[in-house]
Amino acid sequence: MAKDTCPVQSTLQYLSDRIASGVLTDPKVRRICESIRMLVEEISLGEAGDSHMAAIDDLMAEFENRTPDDTATKTLDHLKHILSDRREEFVSHIETRNCPSHDCGVIAPSPCQMACPAGIDVPTYLALIAEGKDDQAIAVIREDNPLPWVCGLVCTRPCEMMCVRGRIDTPISIKFLKAFAAERALSDRRYTNPEPAPPNGKRICVVGAGPGGLSCAYYLALMGYKVEVIESLPFAGGMLMVGIPRYRLPREVIDREVAMIEDLGVTFSFNTRFGSDVTYEDMKTKGTDAFFLAIGAHKAWDLGIKGETDFPRVIDAITFLKNVAIGDRHAPGKHVVVIGGGNVAIDAARTSLRLGAEKVTIAYRRSREQMPADIEEVEQAEEEGIAFAFLTIPTEITGNDGRITGLACIKAELIAKKGTDRLAPVPILGKEFTIQADAVISAIGQYVDDSGMTAFNAVNWTRRGTIEVNHASMETSMPGVFAAGDAVSGPATVIEAIGGGKRAAEAIHRQLTGMPQPRMPKIPVRRRKVPMIEMTAAEKMRLSRPVMPMLNVDRRRTTFQQVELGYDEAAVRKEARRCLRCDVCRRCGKCVEVCRDKMGIDALHLGYLDFDHPVKTDFRMTAENCITCGACAANCENNAMTLEEKDGRRMLKLCGTILNEQEIQTCDACGARLPSAQYMAFISDKTADLTQKAEQRLLCNDCQRRLSAKNHVPTRPVNPT
Amino acid sequence: MSQYYLFQDSKKCIGCHACEIQCKTNKDLPEGPKPCQIIQVGPKFINNLPKMSFIFMPCFHCENPWCVSACPTGAMQQRASDGIVFVQKDLCVGCKTCVSACPWGAPQWNPDTGKVEKCDYCKDRVDQGLEPACVTTCTTGCLKFGKVEEMTQIRRQRHAESVASLENSSF
Amino acid sequence: MFKRGNRVEVFQASTDEAWEPYMNDFIGVHGVVTDPDTSINDPDDLIEVSLQGKGTHRLPQDCLRILSDTR
Incomplete structure (x- = not known):
């Protein structure tokens, strides 16, 4: 079987074929297979509950004791094989109500x-x-x-x-x-907050109150754990607080959401450095059952240029932003040069400006196109008047008596490195110049500060200086120690840290309750299906x-x-309201295909359905040709396309958007609803060579049959003549 | 007109609907679609006596079927070998144009599959030399299936009988 | 050099230590770069890629190639 087919869907197909083909002649085997098929179908529809796998296992055990012939044995072996090899995917379908391969269309x-x-x-x-x-x-x-x-x-x-x-x-x-x-x-x-589970008596120590630590603490607290968060800063939030400037994220926002987590009974020890103020042994003696390390990446790389250590006004962006966040709100200088091209460089530059720097320049080695910072950030910085010096390689920080006077630079050009298409900045000899400066901020990346982590001696570190984990469980090589966030990924995003913290919380819970860990990170869980x-x-x-x-x-x-x-x-x-509801329409394109290729009507212009080559989409164009026949709706597996009747009108809707509506006609005899006039015209055109278009009574299917029974049969009861 | 003829002697029919049930069972159909249907006509007072008939309504397998012309997808077809009109299910997209096009209401909507069902004289059975499902179960034996040329004889005979008995009763 | 929004393919397994066995399921899958290295464009950094039907993951850059029809 190909690796990419969904085992749930293929098992459903297999069992359906086996049952339909009639090869399962033993009634008991057939009954077992039908029952398993029903359970698997529910799994594929996202309707299965916690006991479905157990029920399938029971049926399999019953099957095991009943193999009257070769066909039954083959069927049993096939099922046994797929249920053990791909079991995790069955479980994932049940738990997440999501099928990532899109084979189970209803829950894609x-x-x-x-x-x-x-x-x-x-x-x-x-x-x-x-x-x-x-x-x-x-x-x-x-x-x-x-x-x-x-x-x-x-x-x-x-x-x-x-x-x-x-x-x-x-x-x-x-x-x-x-x-x-x-x-x-x-x-x-x-x-x-949701209602947390009753306390289970287990203690977890979370090191670091950044987004990863907060997320892990929240989900653990909801599961009934006693969570203690150790934080070296005087407040919670980690990089949210000291990395992201206030003009992007007000402090109150962090405070209010942290307060919600505190409300669940999570305790925080601020100004407490793990490894010195509180130790691994301290926590162990307290009875901590598991550790979660979310220490972030707070150490800045050095520039490695001359003069870097000679002046007090050379500072790294991370320290600078942290100092500002803690309350040292002084401009780093009048003429500030920020070295780097990432988001942190932009943050440091914009913060300097707000603190009163007269001129702020960002010096970056490559050109604007290669700048790694988000485009919106760059644009906003430009609007505020930040200057950019591209293709600029700093060589030395110059000055005297401890005061900076300038940043010596050399102009660079971008040259493709041998064997790659990657452009590297190469200095152009003789093109030296100096940017006037009295403060220099370096923003060329951060790494993980491992100084407080010595007690976790069995934790493996990667060559990138990050904590090595298994990403499915976020567990380190040291049993009972988990990690996530920047400490694992290197400087990354808030939402990744939150996702990692959540995964770790679940993995900790699994470990402490003796459940096996998943093989790969869990796919997202569909929470609801709202109208x-x-x-x-x-x-x-x-x-x-x-x-x-x-x-x-x-x-x-x-x-x-x-x-x-x-x-x-x-x-x-x-x-x-603009959302297309892709949780319901999975963009299989069957509706378009049916309307265009089968019906020959081509009323649906939904070019966006194609990921690789989207063409024009216009929901309004459907009404021009559509006859509300409903073939598209009849072929929509997910009921994203629907044909509804309301107030005498028939509406074709795609995820709620009315693509077309036409007046419903009714049966002259019984009043039953009939297709629209446009639909009848479509048929008349098709059958024009058989009958003259004549004024006919509009009759429903039933009445038509009834009428022809009366008219066309010679033995109906009649008055004898 | 197909080569076959499905004839109902409505005088013998007692309206037990067994043919409908057998048909639906054979085609494994849910509630709703009735490829063949017994339609009750009457009762009506004739000479102060209530009379009624049960008329068997399958598909007539027209020579120039409206449904085949109306079908945009080519799912509704007429078999060249014997003229049986049938739906090829994998081509049907459920637009129901055949349902609206048929003057006799023969094509039926199956809400479970989103496709059309239709009397095809049980062509799979016919091809094996068997009779359509409805015929096999008719309790009074009023349904007869055969080639058109065989049927003319039966019809002639029946017509003669019916003329002879008209004065007494239409039953 | 990967930019945010690049359409990419996981075209081979990486030899990097960050490559975990489950990532073998990703080979041949297409996706979009959602978070390149936003500090210094380091070719050695792991970058965030959202893969069709597989979710969002951080992968070593040597397993990725940019698809030519990148919009």
Whole structure:
């Protein structure tokens, strides 16, 4: 069997074929196979419960004792083989109600949910937000991410990269809608924690109160664990607090969401360094059952140029941003040069500007196209007046008496390295120049500070200086010690840390309850399936992603007020309505195929269904040719395309969007609903050479049969003549 | 017109619907579609006596079938060898145009499969030399299936009988 | 050099220590770069890729190649 076919779906096919072909002649074997088939079908539909696998095992045991012939034995062997080899995928179907291979079409996940490193059920919460159910939306998000407000402001949003709506116009503004819902729910006092499980008496020590640690602590606390978080900083949030500047993420946002986690009984020890203020032995004697290391990557790489250690005003961006976050709000200098091209460099530059630096320049070795920072960040920095020096390699920090006067640089050109197409900056001899500066900030990357980790002597470290884990369980090589976040991945994203923390919480729970760990990271879990929102095709097409209102530039250059001001409520609700509901429509394209190739009508213009070569999509064009025959709906496995009748009209809807509506005709005899006039015209055209188009009574199928029975049969009861 | 003829002697029919049930069982159909159907006509008072008939309505397998012309996908077909009109299921997309096109209401909608069902004289059985399912189960033996040329004889005979008995009763 | 939004293919297993056995399931799968190395464009860094039907993972760069029809 090919590796990529879903074992659940192939087992369902196999059993169906076996049963239908009649080769299972023994009645008991047939009954067992039919029962297993029914259970497997429920698994493939996402309807299975916890006891389905056990029930299948029982049936298999029964089967084992009954092999009357070769066919039965073969069937048994086949089932045994697939149920042991691919068992995990059966279990995953049951637990996640998702089929990543898309073979079980009904439960294929949406691309945005699959893209999310924390696996949030995006279409569900968007639909809830569209209807103003912000608190329910937050509850759905928090099943996978305990920090929706934080992520709503700073997430790198892989979901939006995969958003199918982006193939029509622009992706849904998934990120910000989350922030709006969180803010509104908190403001309404409807942002609540789920009921945690009763305490199970087990203690977990989480090292680091960043997004990874917070996420792990939250899910462990919900499962009844006593969680103690050790944090060297005076507050929770980790890089959220000391890495991300306040103009992107206000402190209150972090505080409020951390408070929710504290409410679950998670305790925090701030200003406490693991390894010195509190030790592994301390925690062990306290009875800690497992450790979770989420220490982040807080150490900056050195520039390695002359003068780097000679001046107090040479600082690394991580330390600088941390100092500012802690309260040392002084401009690093009047003329600041930031070295680097990533997001941290931009953050340091924009922060310097806000603290009163007169001129801030970002020096980067390559050109603008190669800059690794997010494009929005770069644009916002430019708007604020940050200068950029591209193709600039710093060579020496110059100055005297401990005061910097400039940064000596050399111009570079990009040359492809031998054997690769990767462009490397190469200095151009003779093109030296100096950028005037009195402060230099380096932002060329961070690594993990392992100084407090000596007690975890059995933990393996990678050659990248990160903690080695098995990504399915986030467990290190030291039993009972788990890790996630930047400490594992190197500097990465908030949402990855949150996803990792959640996975680790589950793995810790599995280990402490004696359950086996999964082979690969779990795929996202479908949380709900909420009803579609009805709207016209014109509205669906006309809605467009709102422009983010921004704080005016003067204030952006002088204060730490939030730069992105957020959408107003009306814009949020509308934007959420723009979602195509890819959790229901899995873009198989059968509807288009049936309408165009089979019916020859070609009313559906849904070019976005194709990932590789999307062509034009226009929901409004369906009404031009559609005859509401319903063939597309009849062939839609997921009921994404539906034909509904309401108020005398027949509507063709795709995930709630009304593609077409036509008036229903009724049977002249019994009043039953009949197809539309357009549909009847389609048939008349086709049968024109058989009958003249004549004024006929409109009759339903039943009445037609009844009438012809009366008319065409000679032995009907008649008055004898 | 197909080479076959499915003839009902409605005088013998008692309206037991066994043919319908056998048909649906043979085709494994859910509630709803009835490829053949017994339609009750009457009762009606004739000479102060209530009279009624049960008329067997299968598909007539027209010579120029509306359903075949109407079908956009080519699923509804007429078998060249013997004129049986049938649905090739894998081509049917469920547009129901055949249902609306047929003047006799023969094609039937199967809501479970989203496709059309239709009397095909049980062509798989016919090809094996068997009779259609409905015929095999008819309790009074009023259904007769055969080639058209054989049927003309039966019909002639029946017609004569019916003319002879008309004065007494239509039963 | 990978940029955010590049369409990529996992075309081979990586020899990097970060390659775990389950990643063999990803070979041949297409996806989109969702988070390249955002600090220094280090070819040695693991980058975040969202793979069709497989979720989002951090992978070594030597197992990825950019698909030519990148939009």
